[in-house]
Amino acid sequence: MxxxxxxxxxxxxxxxxxxxxxxxxxxxxxxxxxxxxxxxxxxxxxxxxxxxxxxxxxxxxxxxxxxxxxxxxxxxxxxxxxxxxxxxxxxxxxxxxxxxxxxxxxxxxxxxxxxxxxxxxxxxxxxxxxxxxxxxxxxxxxxxxxxxxxxxxxxxxxxxxxxxxxxxxxxxxxxxxxxxxxxxxxxxxxxxxxxxxxxxxxxxxxxxxxxxxxxxxxxxxxxxxxxxxxxxxxxxxxxxxxxxxxxxxxxxNVEPIRRPAAHIRTTFQPKTIEQASATSHQRPCPACHQHLFKRWPFGWDAHAAHKCKGLKEAEPEARKTEFKRRFM
Ligand SMILES: [Zn+2]
Structure with missing residues (x-):
């Protein structure tokens, strides 16, 4: 142990x-x-x-x-x-x-x-x-x-x-x-x-x-x-x-978590995460680790399309595809 x-x-x-x-x-x-x-x-x-x-x-x-x-x-x-x-x-x-x-x-x-x-x-x-x-x-x-x-x-x-x-x-x-x-x-x-x-x-x-x-x-x-x-x-x-x-x-001895869009990375905004107290439905975003899904996977597509800072792709549809391929 x-x-x-x-x-x-x-x-x-x-x-x-x-x-x-x-x-x-x-x-x-x-x-x-x-x-x-x-x-x-x-x-x-x-x-x-x-x-x-x-x-x-x-x-x-x-x-x-x-x-x-x-x-x-x-x-x-x-x-x-x-x-x-x-x-x-x-x-x-x-x-x-x-x-x-x-x-x-x-x-x-x-x-x-x-x-x-x-x-x-x-x-x-x-x-x-x-x-x-x-x-x-x-x-x-x-x-x-x-x-x-x-x-x-x-x-x-x-x-x-x-x-x-x-x-x-x-x-x-x-x-x-x-x-x-x-x-x-x-x-x-x-x-x-x-x-x-x-x-x-x-x-x-x-x-x-x-x-x-x-x-x-x-x-x-x-x-x-x-x-x-x-x-x-x-x-x-x-x-x-x-x-x-x-x-x-x-x-x-690990590499930092991949943040492909490092150059456009902005500081974390606490208001994007709404609720505290972890329940079995809450899950941090597996790509950016900065967004909390209140009822995972509900809402993943909107987050992936527009907000997630952990994706490589730029276009909303491509971002959703990338997210799905890597994490769903
Ligand atoms: Zn994310």
Whole structure:
């Protein structure tokens, strides 16, 4: 099995963790959202300031993975973690991996060094002791990394752990142009990934998406994305940073989704996608991944004829024929 974890989850919400198996070249997540055993619930930044709490949490995650493994008679092979696995080297301004992402024009937070983190923890604890509001906790966007370090330490005893970065993965796929919390962006990104992973394809697959783990859709998709990168052998991954030095962020070695009309490509307009909440009838456009069909395949012809940005042909009839040939 290949496992993906979206570490920065909301307090009190079950950790978004997706467990996948490979079958005939497809990466199939096990629908575990309604399973009686669930991963532990997010601690929130306040508790994450404490190493011993993170260690206990990581132990619960390890137990969860091992329990599911036993139940399905599968071995965990690799775990993709959406968080730094180690603090930054005290001598570096930015991690080697972060410098590589900078060069590629992919933004990312700076991982604090272990010296920095001692100060961050002390500052956070002083902040709370002074009864200052929790929402103003300093370094709030970096504290989750402490949990990432603890997860790596504990889960490395279960299987190999690699650091992944779902934002960089969708950049590579060429579908990062809308912010991930926008309506349906997550579905469109998942649809783009399905070209490589073989899932979700059929109607019945899309009906399962909601069940792969608990949490909002973009967390589910990030966790599946993490599992996807984990499922790839090293030669099928791209490394930002230096794997030898243990300072590496991995993305899939894939071509961006074909956008033949790149020169006339306009930015995505959210209003073309009308409704949220995925149901079994909703399906992102398999050509452009930017349009959501509310009742697939209803309306495919008008979309293909005039609006779809994923087709090569120019004339409406030829565009419909192309769409039909490739996707229907
Ligand atoms: Zn389209």
């Amino acid at each position: 290949f496992i993906g974890i979206d570490v920065a989850c909301a307090k009190g919400k079950h950790l978004p963790l997706v467990i996948c198996r490979q079958e005939k070249g497809r990466l199939l997540p096990i629908p575990l959202a309604n399973h009686q055993i669930k991963p532990p619930k997010g601690l929130g930044n306040v508790l994450t300031l404490h190493d011993e709490v993170n260690m206990a949490f990581s132990n619960d995650v390890a137990n969860y993975i091992e329990t599911i493994c036993d139940e399905f008679h599968l071995n965990p092979i690799r775990i993709g973690i959406d968080s730094p696995l180690h603090p930054r080297d005290n001598l570096l301004k930015r991690r080697v991996a972060e410098q590589a992402l900078d060069k590629a024009g992919i933004s990312c937070y700076t991982t604090p060094s272990s010296d920095d983190f001692e100060k961050i923890k002390a500052k956070g604890i002083a902040h709370l002791e002074a009864n200052k509001p929790i929402q103003n906790l300093p370094h709030a966007h970096q504290i989750f990394m402490l949990l990432g370090f603890a997860l790596n330490e504990r889960l490395s005893k279960v299987a190999e752990c690699i650091e992944v970065y779902p934002h960089a993965t969708v950049k590579q796929l060429g579908v990062a142009n809308i912010h991930k919390t926008k309506k349906n962006q997550a579905e469109c990104q998942l649809s783009a990934m399905s070209h490589c992973t073989g899932w979700p394809k059929a109607e019945s697959d899309w009906a399962q998406v909601d069940k792969i783990c608990l949490g909002p859709m973009h967390d589910k998709v990030d966790a599946y994305s993490a599992a996807w990168v984990a499922s790839l052998p090293e030669q099928d991954r791209i490394c930002f940073g230096d794997a030898q030095k243990g300072d590496a962020i991995w993305i899939p």
